[in-house]
Amino acid sequence: MIQTLSIKIANPDDENVIVIIEELSANLYRRFGSDGRNSFNDWKQNNPKYIFVIAEIDNKIVGCGAIRPITEKVGEVKRMFSKYPGKKIGQTILSYLENKGREVGYEELVLETRIQNEEAKRFYLKSNYKTIANYGKYVDRPEAICFGKFLNQNL
Numbered sequence: 001m002i003q004t005l006s007i008k009i010a011n012p013d014d015e016n017v018i019v020i021i022e023e024l025s026a027n028l029y030r031r032f033g034s035d036g037r038n039s040f041n042d043w044k045q046n047n048p049k050y051i052f053v054i055a056e057i058d059n060k061i062v063g064c065g066a067i068r069p070i071t072e073k074v075g076e077v078k079r080m081f082s083k084y085p086g087k088k089i090g091q092t093i094l095s096y097l098e099n100k101g102r103e104v105g106y107e108e109l110v111l112e113t114r115i116q117n118e119e120a121k122r123f124y125l126k127s128n129y130k131t132i133a134n135y136g137k138y139v140d141r142p143e144a145i146c147f148g149k150f151l152n153q154n155l
Helices: 015-032 089-103 118-126
Strands: 005-009 051-057 060-069 074-082 108-114 130-132 144-150
Touching (some): 005 089, 060 089, 089 108, 118 144
Parallel strands (some): 074 108
Antiparallel strands (some): 051 060, 130 144
16 A cells, blocks of 8 residues: 655644644653743744644644744744654655745754754754754753754755
C-alpha cells in the first residue's frame, strides 16, 4: 500500500491540529522537562509571515512545523515535529517551510533547540543549518543551541 505524504497550511488553533501540537509538547516535556509552549503563544494567523503547516499521510496528521517573523527578513522555525522519525516527514516539512519562507521574503531562518536534543541537532546540520550564537531569549541559556540558514533567493 502506497502512503502519500502531503503538507498543508493550517491554523494551529484548529481542533484537529491542536492534537499534534499537544503530542509534540508532551514529547518535549517527557524528554527534556519543558514543553516549549511558551515559545509559541503569540501566533498571528492572518499575517502571511506566520506560516504553520501540518504533514498528513492518508488524511492523518503525522507532523507539523512553523515559521514566525523575528524581523522582516529573518524567520524563526518553531514547533517542528514528526510522529514517525526516519520517514522523511520532518525533512519534507522543513523544505516546504523554507520554500514558503522564500516566497514571503525571508532571507534567513533561525531556530533553537535543546543542546541535549541530539536528534534535532543532527537533523538541522544535515539540512545545512549552521550553529549560530544564541539569539533573543536564548542568549545566556546554556541549555539552548541555535541554528541558522541563509535561504538562497535564486533557487
